[in-house]
Amino acid sequence: QQQVKQSPQSLIVQKGGISIINCAYENTAFDYFPWYQQFPGKGPALLIAIRPDVSEKKEGRFTISFNKSAKQFSLHIMDSQPGDSATYFCASNRRGNEKLTFGTGTRLTIIP
């Protein structure tokens, strides 16, 4: 079973700070790296995704950094807000394969 290892399991950040969640993958054929956001009682929803032809992708306060040689990618949330409190999952797959391999999730709490 190809894995995606996610850390930390939980994270507490002060409002206005930077939240960083890391993932590492094993399969060098993976070429799609999405992050999902899940609020309590809801299903996960796509937040941002990157392909390995770029090292960084930014959408508003959310940035994915990708390091192909290290087989790692991370989610950075700038100016973290209480509304960002949620569980975040990284995932990856190979183009053409419609099954995603998910990380184990990070519960993020933003405190005032």
Add this chain to the structure above:
Amino acid sequence: NAGVTQTPKFQVLKTGQSMTLQCAQDMNHNSMYWYRQDPGMGLRLIYYSASEGTTDKGEVPNGYNVSRLNKREFSLRLESAAPSQTSVYFCASWGGRGKETQYFGPGTRLLVL
């Protein structure tokens, strides 16, 4: 568009009882999935269906069966529920070319006593 819908939202079963979790999507997607989510375990794939009439086992299929009734509907059946099947179950569908992501339903919370 309702997206992906799941019923019921919450269910309590006794050990040995059976039940079917229903899922439907109105986005004309080919691929559909059933996951279970447990604390510290992330999302684990139970079964996958690439199209109507086809199903494949995922990572944790034991104790479950599925039916892809048509393109819209994908049901998950527990024939003899066990406490280890207490979990939150999510159905999802794949957006396909140009929308390469999975769309999730709101989940079914199942408690097996």
